[in-house]
Amino acid sequence: MPPVLTARPTVPASRRPLPSRAPRVPPQVRGTLRHAAPALLGYVAVRLVGLIVLARWSHLQGHGVWPVLASSWDSHWYLGIADHGYTHESGDPAGTPPRSLAFFPLYPFLVKAVAAVTPGSRASVGLVIAVVCSLAAAWGVFAVGDRLHGRRAGVVLAVLWGALPVGVVQWMGYTESLFTALAAWALCAVLDGRWAWAAGLCVAAGLTRPTGVAVAAAVVAAALPAARRGDRGALAAAAAAPLGWLGYVGWVAWREGRADGYFAVQRVWGNEWDGGAVTRRELRDHLVYNKDPQFFLAVVSVVLLVSAGLYLLCLADRQPAALLVFTGVLLLVVLGSGGVYFPRARFLVPAFPLLLPIALAVSRARRPVAVLTLTAAALSSAWLGGHMLLVWPGPP
Numbered sequence: 001m002p003p004v005l006t007a008r009p010t011v012p013a014s015r016r017p018l019p020s021r022a023p024r025v026p027p028q029v030r031g032t033l034r035h036a037a038p039a040l041l042g043y044v045a046v047r048l049v050g051l052i053v054l055a056r057w058s059h060l061q062g063h064g065v066w067p068v069l070a071s072s073w074d075s076h077w078y079l080g081i082a083d084h085g086y087t088h089e090s091g092d093p094a095g096t097p098p099r100s101l102a103f104f105p106l107y108p109f110l111v112k113a114v115a116a117v118t119p120g121s122r123a124s125v126g127l128v129i130a131v132v133c134s135l136a137a138a139w140g141v142f143a144v145g146d147r148l149h150g151r152r153a154g155v156v157l158a159v160l161w162g163a164l165p166v167g168v169v170q171w172m173g174y175t176e177s178l179f180t181a182l183a184a185w186a187l188c189a190v191l192d193g194r195w196a197w198a199a200g201l202c203v204a205a206g207l208t209r210p211t212g213v214a215v216a217a218a219v220v221a222a223a224l225p226a227a228r229r230g231d232r233g234a235l236a237a238a239a240a241a242p243l244g245w246l247g248y249v250g251w252v253a254w255r256e257g258r259a260d261g262y263f264a265v266q267r268v269w270g271n272e273w274d275g276g277a278v279t280r281r282e283l284r285d286h287l288v289y290n291k292d293p294q295f296f297l298a299v300v301s302v303v304l305l306v307s308a309g310l311y312l313l314c315l316a317d318r319q320p321a322a323l324l325v326f327t328g329v330l331l332l333v334v335l336g337s338g339g340v341y342f343p344r345a346r347f348l349v350p351a352f353p354l355l356l357p358i359a360l361a362v363s364r365a366r367r368p369v370a371v372l373t374l375t376a377a378a379l380s381s382a383w384l385g386g387h388m389l390l391v392w393p394g395p396p
Helices: 025-059 066-072 075-082 106-115 124-150 151-162 167-171 178-191 194-208 212-228 230-242 245-256 263-267 276-288 295-316 320-336 352-364 367-390
Strands: none
Touching: 025 124, 025 151, 025 167, 025 230, 025 367, 066 124, 075 106, 106 124, 106 178, 124 151, 124 167, 124 178, 124 276, 151 167, 151 352, 167 178, 167 367, 178 194, 178 212, 178 320, 178 352, 194 212, 194 230, 194 245, 212 230, 212 245, 212 263, 212 320, 245 263, 263 295, 263 320, 276 295, 295 320, 295 352, 320 352, 352 367
C-alpha cells in the first residue's frame, strides 16, 4: 500500500514566531571584552566604594550627592555651553572675551546632542556620559598596560587609575573621563600601528581639553619615525593629529579677532605660562613654610611631586616614546602654568602611564600584598574624594 500522507497543520502567519533581530556581538568583541572584564569590574568596584562613601558623607551633611556630581563648579560651565553656547556670563569682566571660551567644545556638544534624543535633564545626561566614558577609559588604560606588560599589569593599572586621590572626578560632569578615554585608546592605536585610529582619536582629544596638545605631540613623536621608514599612514596621522586642538584655538582667534584669542581668555582666568614659578612657590608654601596648610592643597602638592618622580621612573623603564611624550608634555603644561593651583592634581588624572611603574610592582607582588595595596588605594581615594567635594570649599 502506498504510504498515507497527512497534511501538516497550517500556522496562521500572525501566530508564527518572528525571527530574532537582536544584534549579535561579534566573537572577537566578546573575547576582547571577556579579556578586559577583570579590569573593568575592578575599576567599577573602586568607584562604587567612592560613591558609597560620598553618598553617606553627603547624607550626614544634609544634602544629596547628585548635585555635587552633576552640576557643580566646572559642570555648570559645560552645561551653560550646552544650553546657550559661548556667551558672556554675568561675572565676565567688561570688555573681555567670554570666560566660557576656555572650555573646549566636544563634551558640551555631546551633552546637548544626547539630551536632545533622550529623557532627563542635561545635567543627568552629562553625568551618564562621564560614567560611560570612564568605563571606556578604564578599558583603554587596561589595553595599554596589557599590551606592554601583560594582562595582570593591565588590570592593576586600571584599578590604580580608578583609585587616584582625585579619582572621584571620573564620575562627575567633567571632561577627565572623556579625555582619558580618547588619550588611552589613541596611545593604544599608536602602539599597534593603527595610524588612522590614532589620528581620529587625537583630533577628538584636541577638541576636549587644552591638554589635547599632549596627545597630539605623542602621536606626532611616534608617527614621524614610522613615516621616515616609508609608512604613509603614519605621515598622514602626524599631519592630522594637531587639527582638533588647532581648530578650536583657531576658531576662538577668528571669533575674537586676535591671534592670541584663546590665550587672552586664559589670562582672564589668571592662567599664563610662567615656567613653573607659581608651582615652586606653592610647593614651598604648602609643604615647607606654612605651619597650618590646608589639607587638600597639601595633597595636591604631594601629587605633583610624586608625579614628577614617577616620570623619572618611566624614563628609566624606557617606556615607548608616545607614552613618555604624552605624560611629559602633560606634566610640562601642568607644572609650568602660572594659573590656579588647586585643580592641578585633577589635570593629571589622564596621565595614567605614570602609574605603570607602580602597577608593575604590584602585579609582581604576592597576591595578599597586591590585594591589600589596591584596597588601601581604593579606601584612601574614597575618603579623599569626599573631603575634596564636601570639606574643601573650592572647586576640585
